[in-house]
Amino acid sequence: MPGTVTITYFPVRGRCEAVRMLLADQGQEWKEDVVTMDLWQKGELKKSCLFGQLPKFQDGDLTLYQSNAFLRHLARTYGLYGKDQREAALLDMVNDGVEDLRLKYIQLIYQNYVSQG
Helix, strand or coil, X not given: CCCCEEEEECCCCHHHHHHHHHHHHCCCCCEEEECCHHHHHHCHHHHHCCCCCCCEEXXXXXXXXXXXXXXXXXXXXXXXXXXXXXXXXXXXHHHXXXXXXXXXXXXXXXXXXXXXX
16 A cells, blocks of 8 residues: 655646546545645746656655656556556556547647638
């Protein structure tokens, strides 16, 4: 079982909501370190992050910086990563497909695009 889980992120659902949902589904508690834009823009926290970005995930003495890595770690921890390598590969495929859809959604909602008329 995991140690004390801490999620460090902005006050949004974003990249951590699936992690929160997985933890809640497994009946686990976690701590949230909410980062304001003022704090982030000061730059010290950003410099301390491996890839210069959030979210940050801590499980005991393990620190991770990529949200899909958080999900895979928790899935392994709770026996949710399939019964063998084949099932794990299928889970990876679905997770990567969801990431592709998420990126397309972000482009649609938040980025400028040329309408075809």
